[in-house]
Amino acid sequence: MANRKLPREVHLVHGTKLKALNIGVGMPEQVKARIPFAEWANDPQAFTRERFVRETSDYLHDIYGIGTAHDRHVLMLLADQMQLYIDARKALMGAPLVVSNNAGKTDSPNPHISIANRAMDNAIKLMGELGLTPKSRLTASKVEEVSPYAELLKGYSRA
Numbered sequence: 073m074a075n076r077k078l079p080r081e082v083h084l085v086h087g088t089k090l091k092a093l094n095i096g097v098g099m100p101e102q103v104k105a106r107i108p109f110a111e112w113a114n115d116p117q118a119f120t121r122e123r124f125v126r127e128t129s130d131y132l133h134d135i136y137g138i139g140t141a142h143d144r145h146v147l148m149l150l151a152d153q154m155q156l157y158i159d160a161r162k163a164l165m166g167a168p169l170v171v172s173n174n175a176g177k178t179d180s181p182n183p184h185i186s187i188a189n190r191a192m193d194n195a196i197k198l199m200g201e202l203g204l205t206p207k208s209r210l211t212a213s214k215v216e217e218v219s220p221y222a223e224l225l226k227g228y229s230r231a
Contacts, residue, residue, distance in 0.1 A: 116162045121151040128204070136203060143202065150198040153191045160188035 112119035125147055133139040163184040170179050200208040 112158055116158045116165075119155065119158050121148075121155055124151050124154055128202075131204075132202065146198060146201055150195060150202065153195040153198060157188050157191035157195060160184045160191060164188065 125144075128147060128150070129139060132143070161184075164182060167182055167184065169182055169185065171182050172179055196205065199205045203209055
């Protein structure tokens with residue numbers, strides 16, 4: 073029989089039943105809290121890589137209990153991509169979405185659009201590596217049931 077263990081986040085939302093007392097345990101406050109609006113969305117100057125790294129590192133430690141020194145490299149790459157995205161957004165503020173090239177003979181999208189898009193794609197990939205996206209959090213605890221090796225990896229049991 074396959075292991076039907078729920079991801080930690082879903083388990084926290086559903087609560088836990090204390091078997092002896094048959095009572096539910098509520099969700100922790102940090103799980104109930106809504107996602108706050110990012111300050112830098114309206115004020116790009118409010119973003120700092122140091123604060124981003126600190127807040128993200130604290131989140132990873134609080135939620136997953138991890139904080140290895142080696143993860144600092146991936147986290148710094150993520151902070152760099154976030155900074156690049158925000159810088160490109162800053163450059164787009166008040167700038168035209170279409171720019172003229174070749175002395176006004178041709179038009180093309182503002183190059184900061186592709187810079188922002190690329191940085192956003194890279195940031196999302198790095199967030200997935202660190203378990204910071206909803207999809208990566210849910211698939212991290214998913215049991216692979218269709219693999220021919222799944223039963224072997226789960227262990228042999230005589231029922």
